[in-house]
Amino acid sequence: MATVSSSTIQILTLAVSPKAAMAAIILLVPFIGALLTLLLGQKNYKIRNILAVLTSLTTLALLISLYQVTVQGISIGGGWYQGILYELPSILGVKLSLGLDSLGFLFALITACVWTASTIFATSYMAHEHAQGRFFIFMLLTFGANMAVFLTKDLFSLFIFFELMTLFSYVLVVHEESSEAMLAGHFYILMSIIGGLLILGSIMILYSYTGTTAIEPLSGLVSSRIPTSLKYLITAGFIIGFGIKAGIFFLHVWLPLAHPIAPTPASAILSGLIVKVGIYGIIRSLYTLFNPATAGAEAEYLMAVLGYILIFAGVITMFGGMLKALVDKNCKRVLAYSTVSQMGYIILGIGCALYLGGEGAMGLAGSLYHVINHALFKSTLFLAIGVVYFSTRQLQMDKLGGLWKHLPMTAVIYLIAAFSIAGFPGFGGFASKTMLHHAIVEAYEHSVHFSPIHQPDPWLRLAEFIFLITASGTLCYILKMFIAVFLPSSRAESLPKSPPLYKETWAMRIALASLGGVIILVGIWPNLLLEYLIGPTLALFGLNPGSHAYHLIYNSHALAGSLKSTLPLLYDPKTYSWLSPEVIHNIQNVGVVIIGTSIYFMFDYGIHLFDLSIPQKLSAGYWYQKGYSFLLSTLEPVRKALAVVDKFISFIMVELWLINGE
Amino acid sequence: MIAQQIIFILALPLIGVAALIILGKKHSDHYGGIITTATCGLILAIASLIYPYINQAQAMKYQIDIGLPTTFSIYLDAMGYLMLVVIAFLWFVASWYSIEYMKKEHDQSRFHIFSLFSLFGMLGMVVSGNLFSLYIFFEIMSILSYFLVIHEESPRAMQAGAKYLFMGIIGGLILLGAIIMTYLETHSLDLSGSGLSLIHESPYFTWIFWAYIFGFAVKAGMFPVHVWLPEAHPIAPTPASVLLSAVMIKAGAYGIIRTIYAIYGPAMVMGHSFNYIILVVAVITMILGSIAALAQTELKRLLAYSSIAQIGYVILGATLLSKEGLMGSVLHIFNHAMMKGVLFMVAGAIAYQTGIKNIKDMKGISRKMPLTMLIFTIAVCSIIGFPPFVGFTSKWFLALGALSSAQSKIISSTSSLIIIGSLILSSILNVIYFGPIVINGWFGHNEDEGGEDSPPDRLHHGHLPKKASRTIDPGWNMLLPMLILAVGIILFAIFPEFPLGLARLVAGSYIHL
Structure with a gap:
């Protein structure tokens, strides 16, 4: 792959190979599954469960079969092809096309994986709920729309599937049909539609000025055809529109309402995956508007401004979400606020990437890595809490406790996910958070170039500081929840003896174990993701994967296969030493996080920090x-x-x- | 050949009326709906024969001298043809629907006779080649549809009818004045030729223009002369509401489009900034219609206000004076007819099956009428502007029209962004007032019904027993017309070639850029 220069890379179309039609086939599978479930699965729940699981597995398998051509690239008849494109008939004069490239593949893969696990989990979890048929049908429809977003190669069809996903997932949010669920649903649908309309407005302006919405020609046309003032408007439309889905601070209001109220498998999907569609939209639209490889001075300035705004949007999001998660007592709501907080990390990474322009590989790589990690650990955490709820019908922390004995496997998987979210070395979260931390430090150092007095920007130093505080807080709330739920607690009232405590079912165990396994896998070999998924995506955007700090991680594949690669960030391949200043810095940060966490806990003993309530006016x-x-x-x-x-x-x-x- | 077909189309409603009268009250009460439906079906079939000619951008012209200062002439171009299809299609489904619906009403034969008369007026108006015959047919439609409005004969209906008739007559008289002035100034009433362009030289052209716009705006229900609309549309029997709201207000929009493009011409309208004034009124109509709809408690009344808002879209597109804008406007005539048709039919079906008219009683209605509610949901998604439904199609073109007007310096780029902003705002308002109906219809629980209907017990373990439920969706005679429109809402969004091709022809014939 590396031997082929970027100019000769072509996109596989139907004219070259029928494989290009796979995009359309993958798109159709979940919808066909939903139709079959509607026709066959209404009477017999076994058929329905099998159909649901089979559909997600089929999609996953078909997707993996496309890895070679979309991410690595293949050679056909002397031409080098990377990515697929399937042209659709045009609608309303707008040409539509499906396709897949490495960015889409990354998101689609993680979506298909987690969705499969959640569906397996749902087959047994939902057995005790009402309207199961509706739940599974809409689960599949949402899956289809969600995958379709990643399978589109033009903004117009992206928008259509984005809106369909909103509509379908609404049914999952209001599944309970209680007044709480309806309120959450109102927030969700109203904000999503406003977001959708903003996105549509931006797409319309783009289309009106360039005559196309396809991603490929668009990225070249934007800089020459669109006036600067409109560029700000378009970008704002995309960021706010997709940001509502992604839960950026002050646009996140629907999220902590909607995610906890949905049935747990749906919560796992909403929190783990659907927010990522917002992230995908932001990355896709921004890198379509601004191509770092070809950006002129004006575009670079715009990118830096945008990046700066996004960095602080990310910082506020991560900090606010963490604070809310720290003081909440409802397990699922803690996880929902935690999602807000973690989205802040991802937004921060995108912000750094834009701020650094062509040098932004570290930020984007960290973001993409965190997208994958968060999808894995957040869905795992939700499913683990789902088991707790399944077993006890209780979500309030102060009424739970000592479940370690009843649900040992759930507790272990919870801990694995918790270590990952907290960023412990050896777990996925460590890699992504370290990379994001590097990115913010790089941005701080880079800010000298933008400063009239050639001083680094102190605000970015503050951002880095808040980053570390938030990391400590994350460890703190996730441990707090573990202590409250699984360890015997003096604070907890004894659980009611009736109804009896239920054990995990086999379907739940399979789902949890597979997710836990993947978390450990990407934790031990972080370079797997970097090398096989994230690297090609960076190359797609013309970001140099070999830039200084990224080197540190990327080259660690020299150590692949040995357990040493567990600690790629502790080993500096440039200097071939274990304790280079860079490495010591990483270790220091982990230390800082742990110290921070103990301070939080100390506060809890002193002033009962976790029992504080944040004033209403601050929410x-x-x-x-x-x-x-x-x-x-x-x-x-x-x-x-x-x-x-x-x-x-x-x-x-x-x-x-x-x-x-x- | 085509002229004969068009004359036959015009004659068909009158033949229908004759048949109903000959059959006598007893029989035509019984067979009226079927005869009306058959008439409309026939019209639709003949109209489809004309399509190839229209599609080749050929306009049809045919003159009959009737000895008046002017001639009676038939003229059918893409714009008229699109209207013809909308009229015939909607009249067809509404009449089909009325077969079942009107069974519970009195004086069915009267209803069908005046429905056919209004159809005659509408058809005549859109195939008229000169302003004189256009006016005659416009008045036939306007005055004879009065009997559809007051069908109930209740005090409320009579009052609404009085408003409808009076405003119709005032609008009509002002329109007549405008037409007389046009004739005096240009000695021509021919819509198809260039004789009317002499009006530019008249000292009164501004007055005449606004007289035209006023006369048609009353029928279209534009702000501030919309006041008859929310009274008259909901009080009529549902098939008539469908016709009034989905088709007849389009007569006003049709007139405005003809005034701007055929009588005055876009260059003239732009030169005197007439377009800006109508544009502002259209945007106000759009937003205020939605705001008024927010507070409505009765579904049909809410739908009537929504029609005001939607006619704002049509007029907005027409005044943008760009190709995409006019296309959006013409498309929205077609699309809104289908959407509003379905919405009124569902409102009628719910009232017919359960007697529920108020929105707050419709919680959980989907448990009783799932298919009806599904159809309603499709229409609402469309009217909000969700893809892939037709409502999205027309809004897409309207917004593009605003942008392309700005690019060709017809309006300033700030105003184009304001227009897009108000389209977005209007969509959001649509969500706010339509959303809860759909959401509560599917997921709501009516407190009064309590136990059986309330959310299930959360502590229940094991598979829940299936609740035995009996649905009361209306019979096929009501369901099929709704289904046809609902399918149309989706099909014409995914394969928009038919309305879009016509819209392109209309825009191409009037705007040469």
Whole structure:
């Protein structure tokens, strides 16, 4: 792959090989599965379960079969092909196309994996819920729409499937049909639609000025055809629109409401995967608008501004989410806030990547790595808490405790995921968080170039500091939950003896074990992901995977196969030494995180930190509620004035002429 | 040959009326719906024969001298043809629907006779080649559809009818004044030729223009002369509501499009900034219609306000004066007819089967009428503008039209962004007032019903027993018309070639850029 220069790489189309049609086939599989489930699975729940699992497995298998051509590239008749493209008939004069490249493959793969595990889990979890048929059908429909987003090669069809995904996943959110679920659903659908409309607005402006929405020609046309002022507008539309799905701070309000209220397998998917569609949208649209390889001075400036904004959006998101997670008592809500916080990490990485322009490999690599990690550990955590709920019908931490004895396997898998989210060496989270930390440090050092006085930007130093505080907080809330749920606790009231405690079922064990296994796998060999998935994606965007800090990780594949690669970040391949300054820095950070965590716990003993409640006015949801009712109350006088106008005009035009108004 | 076909189309409703009268009240009460449906089906079939000619961008012209200062002439171009199809299609499904629906009503034969008369007026209007005959047919439709509005004969209906009639007559008279002035100034009423362009030289052209716009705007239900609409549309029997809201208000939009493009011409309209004024009114209509809909408690009334908002889209597209804008406008005439048709039919079906008219009583209605609710959901998704439904198609073109107007300096780029902003705002308002109906319909629980309908017990372990449920979806005679439209909403979004081709022809014939 490396021997082929980028100019000769072509995209595999139907004219070259029928394999290009696979994009369409993969897209159709979940929808066919949903249709079959509707037709065959309504009566017999066994057939339904088998169909659901089989559909996700088929999609996964088909997807993996495309790895070679989409990510590594293949040679056919002397030409080098990487990525597939399947042209669709155009609609409304807009040409539509499906296809897959390495970025799409990365997201699609993790989605298919986690979805399969969640579906397996759901087959036994949902056995005790109402409207199971509806749940599985919409699970498959959402899956189809979600995969389809990654399988599109133009923004127009991306948008269509993005909207379909919102519609389908809404049904999963309101599954309970309780008033709480309905409220969460209202927030979800309203915000998503507003986001969707903003995205649509941006796509329309792009289309109107360039005459295309396809990603390939678009990335070349944007800089020359679109006025700068509109570029800001388009970018804002994309970031806010996709950011609502991704849960960026102040756009996240729906997330902590909707994720916990859905049935657990759906929570795992919403929190682990569907937020990632927002991230995918941000990465895809921004790197379509700004290509770091070809960006001129103006575009580079715009990227830096944008990156700076995103860095702080990320920092605020991660910190706010962490604080909320720290003080919440509902297990699923803690995980939902944790998702907000972790999305902050990913946004921060994207921000760093943009800020650094052509040098942004580390930021994007960290983000993509964290996307994968978060999908794995967050769905695992949700499913583990799902087992707890399945067993005890309880989600409040202070009413749980001592479940270690009843659910030993769940506890172990929970711990594995917890270590990963906390960023312990040897687990996936360590690699991604270290890379993100490197990225923010790089951004800090790089800020000298943007400073008129040639000093690094102190705000970025603050961002790095908050990054570390948040990392400690993460470890803290995840441990807090483990202690409350699984360890015998003096604070916990004894669990009611009836209904009896249920054990995990086999389906649950399979789902949890496979996810836990993958977490350990990517933790031990982090270079697997870097080399086989993330590296090609960086190359796709013209980012140099060999840039200084990235080198550190990427070259560690020299150690692949041995357990030493567990600690690629502790070993510096450049200097062939274990304790280079770089390495010591990484270890220091882990130390800082652990010390930070103990400080949090100390605070808890002192002032009962975890029992504090954040003032209502500091929560974004409060302001949304206020804003919404304010909006409706301002509309009310308008409506009343309208009624007066109505009366007046009726009078002039009708009643004045009628002798008898009856 | 085609002229004969068009005249036959025009004659068919009258033949239908004659048949109903000959059959006598008893029989036509019984067979009226079927006869009307058959008439509309026949019209639709003949209309489909004309399509190849229209599709080759050929306009049809045929003159009959009737000894008045002007001639009666038939003229059918892509714009008229699209209207013809919308009219015939919607009248067909609405009449089919009325077969079952009207069984519970009195005086069915009267309803069908006046429905056919209104159809005659509508058809005549869109195939008219000159302003004189256009006016005659417009008035036939406007005045005879009064009997559809007051069908109930309740005090509320009579009051709404009075409003409808009065405003219709005032609008009509002003329109007549405009037409007389046009004739005096240009000595021509021919829509198809270039004689009307002499109006540019008239000292009164501004007054005449606004008289035209006012006359048609009353029928279209534009702000601020919409006041009859929310009274008249909901009170009529549902098939009539469908016709009024989905088709007849389009007569006004059709008139406005003809005024701007055929009588005055886009260059003239732009030169005097007429377009800006109508544009602002259209945007206000769009937003205020939605805001008024927010507070409605009765479904049919809400739908009527939504029609006001939607007609704002049509007028907005027409005033953008760009190809995409006019295409969006023409497409929306077609698309909105289907969407609003379905929505009213569902409202009627729910009232017919359960007697529920208020939105708050519709919680959990999907458990009783799942198919009806599915159809409703499709229509709502479409009207909000979700892809891939037709509502999205027209909004896409409207927004593109705004942008391309800005690019060709017809409007400023700030105003194009404001227009896109108001399209977005209007969609959001649509979500706010349509969303809860759908959501509560599917997932809501009616508190009054309690136990059996409330959310299931969370502590239950083991497979839940299936609840024996009996659905009361309406019979096929009501369901099929709704289904046809619902399928149309999806099909014409995925394969939009038919309406889009016509819209392209319309835009191509009027805007040469």
